[in-house]
Amino acid sequence: MDVRVGSGLDFHRLIENKTRPLMIGGIEITSDLALEGHSDADVLLHALADAILGACGFSDIGTYFSDKDPANKNLNSSIILKRSLDMMRQKGYRLSNCDITIIGEKPRMSPHREQIVDRLAELCEIDRDRIALKATTTEKMGALGRSEGLGCSATVLVVK
Numbered sequence: 001m002d003v004r005v006g007s008g009l010d011f012h013r014l015i016e017n018k019t020r021p022l023m024i025g026g027i028e029i030t031s032d033l034a035l036e037g038h039s040d041a042d043v044l045l046h047a048l049a050d051a052i053l054g055a056c057g058f059s060d061i062g063t064y065f066s067d068k069d070p071a072n073k074n075l076n077s078s079i080i081l082k083r084s085l086d087m088m089r090q091k092g093y094r095l096s097n098c099d100i101t102i103i104g105e106k107p108r109m110s111p112h113r114e115q116i117v118d119r120l121a122e123l124c125e126i127d128r129d130r131i132a133l134k135a136t137t138t139e140k141m142g143a144l145g146r147s148e149g150l151g152c153s154a155t156v157l158v159v160k
């Protein structure tokens with residue numbers, strides 16, 4: 001059995017914007033805040049896609065989904081994740097599990113946790129008990145502690 005681990009890490013600036021949707025983990029969270037980026041800036045899906053690509057020996061998502069490409073403007077990151085999963089499957093791997101940690105002060109993740117896990121299970125086509133979603137803060141230290149942005153770390157295991 002060929003078992004590989006992958007890790008992904010992503011950060012996006014958090015801005016006040018009442019019109020731009022706040023996308024985290026493939027769901028829209030009602031908020032006056034939004035994540036800034038060329039795509040929809042879904043920090044969780046970016047970290048997860050990067051982990052999957054990394055486990056399979058691919059380059060990072062920026063290589064395949066350039067932030068210079070106008071076609072990727074406001075791109076729904078579910079598409080990035082789906083394409084990364086397709087690349088993984090083309091190499092003969094399946095996703096075994098993922099362990100994800102959101103890092104930041106805002107927004108509070110606990111009210112949205114179950115809905116995000118449901119959405120990730122649907123996108124990744126795996127059981128929800130194979131998805132761990134946690135949240136932590138930086139104890140008010142640094143930029144993330146001042147709610148200037150949101151980070152996400154993801155670890156995955158893929159199996160052939």
Ligand SMILES: [Zn+2]
Nearest residue numbers: 010041043046
């Ligand atoms: Zn990103």
